[in-house]
Amino acid sequence: MLFKVFPRNELETLYDVLAGYHLVGPQVRAKDRGGQDIFAFDYIHSFAELRLDFTSTVHSLKRFLLPPRENLSSFNLDNSGWEKNVDLGIYKPHVFFGLHPCDINALNKLDKVLTGSVYPDPFYTGKRKNMFIIGVNCSPQPWCFCKSMGTDTVLSGFDMFLTDLGDKYFVEIQSAIAYDILMELPIAEPTETDHRRFVELMDERNSKFSCQVDNSDLTKILDLEFQSPVWQEWGKKCMSCGTCANVCPTCYCYGVKEYVDLDLAGATKQRHLYSCNLIDFAMVSGGHNFRPESSDRLKYRYYHKHRGFQEAYEESLCVGCGRCGQACLAGITVPDVIDSVRRQEVSK
Amino acid sequence: MNRLDFVDVLPVSQSYKRKSDLSSFEYSYKAEITSVYSLTDTEKLYQIRIVDSEQRNHFTFKPGQFVMLELPGIGEGPFSISSSPTRHGDIELCIRAVGNMTKFLSKVPRGTQVGISGPFGTSFPVEEMENSDLLLIAGGLGIVPLRAPLFSVLENRSRYKQIDIIYGARNPSELLFTYQYQMWRQFDINLEIIVDQADADWQGPVGLITEILKKRIEAAGNDLSKNTYAIVCGPPVMFHFVCDMLINAQLPMQKIFVSLERRMHCGRGKCCRCNIGATYTCLDGPVFDYWSVLNMKEAI
Numbered sequence: 001m002l003f004k005v006f007p008r009n010e011l012e013t014l015y016d017v018l019a020g021y022h023l024v025g026p027q028v029r030a031k032d033r034g035g036q037d038i039f040a041f042d043y044i045h046s047f048a049e050l051r052l053d054f055t056s057t058v059h060s061l062k063r064f065l066l067p068p069r070e071n072l073s074s075f076n077l078d079n080s081g082w083e084k085n086v087d088l089g090i091y092k093p094h095v096f097f098g099l100h101p102c103d104i105n106a107l108n109k110l111d112k113v114l115t116g117s118v119y120p121d122p123f124y125t126g127k128r129k130n131m132f133i134i135g136v137n138c139s140p141q142p143w144c145f146c147k148s149m150g151t152d153t154v155l156s157g158f159d160m161f162l163t164d165l166g167d168k169y170f171v172e173i174q175s176a177i178a179y180d181i182l183m184e185l186p187i188a189e190p191t192e193t194d195h196r197r198f199v200e201l202m203d204e205r206n207s208k209f210s211c212q213v214d215n216s217d218l219t220k221i222l223d224l225e226f227q228s229p230v231w232q233e234w235g236k237k238c239m240s241c242g243t244c245a246n247v248c249p250t251c252y253c254y255g256v257k258e259y260v261d262l263d264l265a266g267a268t269k270q271r272h273l274y275s276c277n278l279i280d281f282a283m284v285s286g287g288h289n290f291r292p293e294s295s296d297r298l299k300y301r302y303y304h305k306h307r308g309f310q311e312a313y314e315e316s317l318c319v320g321c322g323r324c325g326q327a328c329l330a331g332i333t334v335p336d337v338i339d340s341v342r343r344q345e346v347s348k
Numbered sequence: 349m350n351r352l353d354f355v356d357v358l359p360v361s362q363s364y365k366r367k368s369d370l371s372s373f374e375y376s377y378k379a380e381i382t383s384v385y386s387l388t389d390t391e392k393l394y395q396i397r398i399v400d401s402e403q404r405n406h407f408t409f410k411p412g413q414f415v416m417l418e419l420p421g422i423g424e425g426p427f428s429i430s431s432s433p434t435r436h437g438d439i440e441l442c443i444r445a446v447g448n449m450t451k452f453l454s455k456v457p458r459g460t461q462v463g464i465s466g467p468f469g470t471s472f473p474v475e476e477m478e479n480s481d482l483l484l485i486a487g488g489l490g491i492v493p494l495r496a497p498l499f500s501v502l503e504n505r506s507r508y509k510q511i512d513i514i515y516g517a518r519n520p521s522e523l524l525f526t527y528q529y530q531m532w533r534q535f536d537i538n539l540e541i542i543v544d545q546a547d548a549d550w551q552g553p554v555g556l557i558t559e560i561l562k563k564r565i566e567a568a569g570n571d572l573s574k575n576t577y578a579i580v581c582g583p584p585v586m587f588h589f590v591c592d593m594l595i596n597a598q599l600p601m602q603k604i605f606v607s608l609e610r611r612m613h614c615g616r617g618k619c620c621r622c623n624i625g626a627t628y629t630c631l632d633g634p635v636f637d638y639w640s641v642l643n644m645k646e647a648i
Contacts, residue, residue: 021352073374075420081461082420085373086358093352118631119616122357122370129355177351226645254621256613260421267421271613274621281621284611285425287446288584290646300623303645308626 002173003195004187011169014134015047017184018095021132024052024064025097044097052098052136052162056144060103060249060323061096065110065127068273072123072256074200075267082267088123093130100138102321104158105151106249107133112313113252132177135161137201140208143322145335147206148213149321165197211322213335214342215306218316222307224297225341233346234337235295237330242275244301244324244332251275276301302337373616376418376463377403377437383458387524391444391489392454393430397437398464404437410471411496412607416615417441418463419456423449426612426630426641430492431466432499437465442492442524468615470635471564472497477577478507483564485514487557487582491524493607493634494581502535509575512538512564516557516582519545526589540564557582558589565597572599581607587648591638604638608647 002024006014015023027049029040039054040060076083106130114124135158138144146152154161159178163170170190173179225231245251255274260267274281277297282290291297309317318334325333340346357370366372379400385393396417398404409415409429418424425447431440445454474497482501486494492496501508513532517523520543532539546554553560565572572578576599580590587606594604610622610629624644632640641647 077420081378084374084376084420084463086371088358090396091354093354095352112617118367119373119614119618120368122373124358125370126355129357130352132352180351195492223645252618254613255619255621256424258419258421258423269418269420269424271619274619276620276623282611284609285450286444290610296646300625300646302621304623304626308623312626 001218003190004171005168006185008186009170012047013185017181022092023095023097025050027051027222028140059247062314066252070271072269077267088126090126090130095132097134097164098136099133100320101154102146102151103249104135104154106319108157109250109317133158137163142210143326145211145213147209147322148215149316149318149320170198210336214336218308220309222303223304230340230346231295231299234298235293237332238294239330240277240279240294240299242277243327245275247323247327357383376465379462379464381458381460388522391442394441396439407437409433409467411474411500412471413467413469415464415466422452425449426615428493430495468630472579472635474500481510481576481617482508483512483578485580487516487586490581491515507533514540514557516542519543520547520550561593570597572597578604584648601638605635
């Protein structure tokens with residue numbers, strides 16, 4: 001990996017170089033009841049909107065890759081039959097300016113399933129291939145447990161990665177295009193002082209992670225405690241609303257529906273993101289539900305993230321961003337659930 | 349200013365399908381419902397032919413695999429192929445009218461164009477089963493996925509030893525493929541049928557499928573450990589009882605195969621609707637050996 005530095009006030013130059021593309025970044029959306037900024041990923045129209053000092057966004061950037069609703073194909077219908085058309089719906093490369101390591105790791109994890117060797121998803125892959133990613137280091141929040149999930153740093157899946165050294169940005173470069181773009185800025189080789197400052201900052205950041213999850217032997221524990229009454233307790237709390245999946249950067253489950261146009265001349269096949277917590281997730285025609293209770297579904301959610309994905313790809317599907325816990329109406333958080341399964345009791 | 353070039357992932361010609369091609373994701377063969385037989389009040393057998401002759405001949409599947417059947421604008425669903433693999437893209441699907449799409453399907457006339465994608469999933473290892481006795485055990489609609497391996501076996505009857513079909517249904521009016529029983533028996537197959545509730549005309553036994561199975565196991569001296577394979581398809585509750593009996597009769601669990609039903613929206617290992625734990629029924633199933641079933645949480 002190549003490392004460079006550029007003066008802090010040149011960030012706007014970098015923005016200007018990329019401003020001709022669809023540029024998505026963190027921006028302030030509103031204030032919460034405590035007066036804190038609420039951030040969101042959205043299209044940025046001026047440099048002033050871009051807030052690289054953001055804490056965490058409520059939603060992940062999933063809507064740019066896996067939109068809540070997406071047309072898979074359309075049909076022209078007539079009396080003799082039909083023609084199917086597939087439209088990937090991507091027209092322009094997107095620049096994602098300011099992704100935290102957890103969100104980049106989330107993309108890397110999604111890639112394993114969605115761009116894999118068996119039935120790669122062209123809709124996701126198409127968007128993914130047209131992404132230019134600028135990562136930025138974060139300041140750990142009280143709900144972040146990415147350190148426990150091993151996703152507090154990121155080694156791949158970005159074009160360049162920025163760390164604020166105070167008067168300059170330290171930049172890790174991972175693609176030729178990124179290097180080419182940086183040539184427009186007065187970049188310099190990092191000095192010994194920059195190296196030390198970078199390491200100091202990383203140490204300081206590491207000391208700030210306050211939320212932890214004990215993942216040791218978790219796959220086995222989840223198997224052992226599959227019938228545990230702890231799940232029933234969480235099932236009673238869970239409202240099966242699916243908010244956790246909505247905000248999760250790695251939840252990719254979906255359902256497919258088809259719609260006929262009012263004039264009967266066409267039809268659309270649409271997929272909509274779904275949540276395994278919703279009651280009919282595993283219900284088959286005829287009415288049999290393979291997971292009828294909210295506890296079954298909540299357990300499955302954890303089982304898929306922390307056990308199944310681990311089995312398939314040697315890593316957890318959870319990146320520890322803590323969004324689900326922040327958004328959950330019942331206050332269910334991943335660290336609490338995993339802790340209770342380990343200890344076999346639910347704290348009140 | 350054009351450093352970020354647009355990367356198009358789909359080739360211009362959306363030709364057909366290899367599992368690893370991006371174009372295979374939404375590809376469906378255009379097919380025609382050539383005929384429809386009513387088997388019972390709710391189940392119909394649809395004969396479906398892939399329209400393009402080259403595609404039809406290239407379409408190959410293994411017994412136990414399924415296809416996604418699509419009615420444009422109505423819906424798409426997974427269905428086990430119920431016909432002989434040697435017939436390539438001339439397939440038969442037996443479908444119960446029970447949901448939105450299947451009820452619509454039960455009303456369409458023959459000649460209707462549908463979309464077929466697949467085949468998907470794992471299959472029954474009929475070649476591995478050669479030179480053995482076969483126990484095919486089906487409850488209700490379970491006879492449907494079982495019919496494809498049955499055809500394979502019938503076409504190679506000399507390679508198999510004793511073949512037993514044990515088939516249970518709720519009542520005689522729900523029995524499927526009644527017109528083929530005579531033919532199966534002529535192929536030297538012991539076909540035993542049992543119903544839960546008899547009607548006035550019913551001559552056969554009444555009760556549960558396990559009663560027939562018990563007799564069959566006793567006839568084998570309570571020892572199925574040598575040279576026997578079993579295929580079990582049916583409602584979830586049936587698996588426990590039947591598979592336990594087979595295990596007790598010392599049939600090795602890797603010689604018992606089941607076909608599991610789950611909700612599916614893609615068939616391609618993406619939508620997660622069919623997951624058991626984190627095993628995709630569409631990729632690693634629907635056919636599992638009984639060891640895999642025991643090894644998965646909440647499978648049966």
